[in-house]
Amino acid sequence: MDKQFNPFSLEGKNIVISGAASGIGRQCAINCSKMGAKLILLDLNEAGLNETLTMVERPEEHFVAALNLTDYDRVPEVIKEGVAKVGRINGLLNCAGISTTLPLNVAKPEVLDKFFHVNVYTAYFLTQAVCKIGNFSKEGGSIVLFSSAAGQLGETCKSIYGMTKGALFSCAKSLACELARKNIRVNSISPGVIVTPINMNLPHIADPEQRKQTEALHLLGLGDPNDIANACIYLLSDASRWVTGTNLVVDGGYATR
Amino acid sequence: MEKFIALFAEALEREDEIRMEDEFRNYEEWGSIAYLSVIAMMDEEYDVQMEEADFKKLRTVQAVYDACTNK
Numbered sequence: 001m002d003k004q005f006n007p008f009s010l011e012g013k014n015i016v017i018s019g020a021a022s023g024i025g026r027q028c029a030i031n032c033s034k035m036g037a038k039l040i041l042l043d044l045n046e047a048g049l050n051e052t053l054t055m056v057e058r059p060e061e062h063f064v065a066a067l068n069l070t071d072y073d074r075v076p077e078v079i080k081e082g083v084a085k086v087g088r089i090n091g092l093l094n095c096a097g098i099s100t101t102l103p104l105n106v107a108k109p110e111v112l113d114k115f116f117h118v119n120v121y122t123a124y125f126l127t128q129a130v131c132k133i134g135n136f137s138k139e140g141g142s143i144v145l146f147s148s149a150a151g152q153l154g155e156t157c158k159s160i161y162g163m164t165k166g167a168l169f170s171c172a173k174s175l176a177c178e179l180a181r182k183n184i185r186v187n188s189i190s191p192g193v194i195v196t197p198i199n200m201n202l203p204h205i206a207d208p209e210q211r212k213q214t215e216a217l218h219l220l221g222l223g224d225p226n227d228i229a230n231a232c233i234y235l236l237s238d239a240s241r242w243v244t245g246t247n248l249v250v251d252g253g254y255a256t257r
Numbered sequence: 258m259e260k261f262i263a264l265f266a267e268a269l270e271r272e273d274e275i276r277m278e279d280e281f282r283n284y285e286e287w288g289s290i291a292y293l294s295v296i297a298m299m300d301e302e303y304d305v306q307m308e309e310a311d312f313k314k315l316r317t318v319q320a321v322y323d324a325c326t327n328k
Binding site for chain 1: 266267270271272288290
């Protein structure tokens with residue numbers, strides 16, 4: 001066995017991760033640091049970010065910033081500060097996002113606005129800031145947008161969440177076309193239901209009866225943040241250098257039926 | 258003029274120096290996406306809307322600057 005052979009290595013790569021204070025974003029931070037990456041970690045939750053920093057390898061190497069990603073004017077400034085500390089960016093994981101289960105008859109325009117801002121606009125404008133001149137590596141790299149199984153498949157009361165995730169699925173394809181000339185790959189990832197500290201208390205996981213139903217939809221049971229973080233490592237690494245404009249489904253078999 | 262150069266560089270996503278006498282179509286960064294970005298920049302920042310045929314007549318960075326500022 002060639003112990004040097006590791007196409008998934010992130011050594012020498014600088015990765016931006018939004019939503020890094022908990023759940024999937026935090027796990028991505030931990031796993032990317034274990035694979036050798038330097039990180040720019042972003043989240044609204046400062047205490048959570050600092051906790052993440054205690055869990056990653058080589059914490060002194062990374063840049064951490066607590067900010068509201070919907071503060072669209074502030075985002076480019078923070079990215080500049082991050083690049084000044086860790087160097088030019090090779091990858092971006094747009095993990096930040098929120099979920100809801102809301103029937104059509106009670107939805108309001110303000111709710112849609114909020115979900116599109118937090119799930120779609122923030123990913124779009126963070127991607128824009130990361131791609132601004134002077135920020136991204138001249139060698140190119142990889143951007144991952146977080147779609148969802150609900151972005152392509154239907155589920156009762158998931159129309160608002162699903163719309164935002166469908167938007168990210170589509171966005172990845174056109175951005176892949178636009179950024180290929182800079183050798184920047186853009187893909188989306190579609191997780192099924194992942195058990196995280198945040199959604200552990202939601203009815204579809206917390207309630208034993210509902211959890212059984214949720215599990216039955218996933219052939220391999222519910223997912224763990226590691227399942228998504230490891231898929232992200234593939235998309236960020238040179239192992240996926242010929243992969244762009246696609247959607248990686250990581251859902252324990254949810255989408256098979 | 259400094260502001261214009263910065264906006265033009267951003268639209269082209271060009272890190273190298275930009276001089277007013279440069280023929281921007283010779284830049285490595287010039288292409289259809291750069292064209293769309295420059296047209297959008299002229300519209301948003303200078304309220305100048307230009308037909309493609311008129312833009313094609315512009316050769317230098319100075320000419321684009323003049324088009325933006327001499328409405």
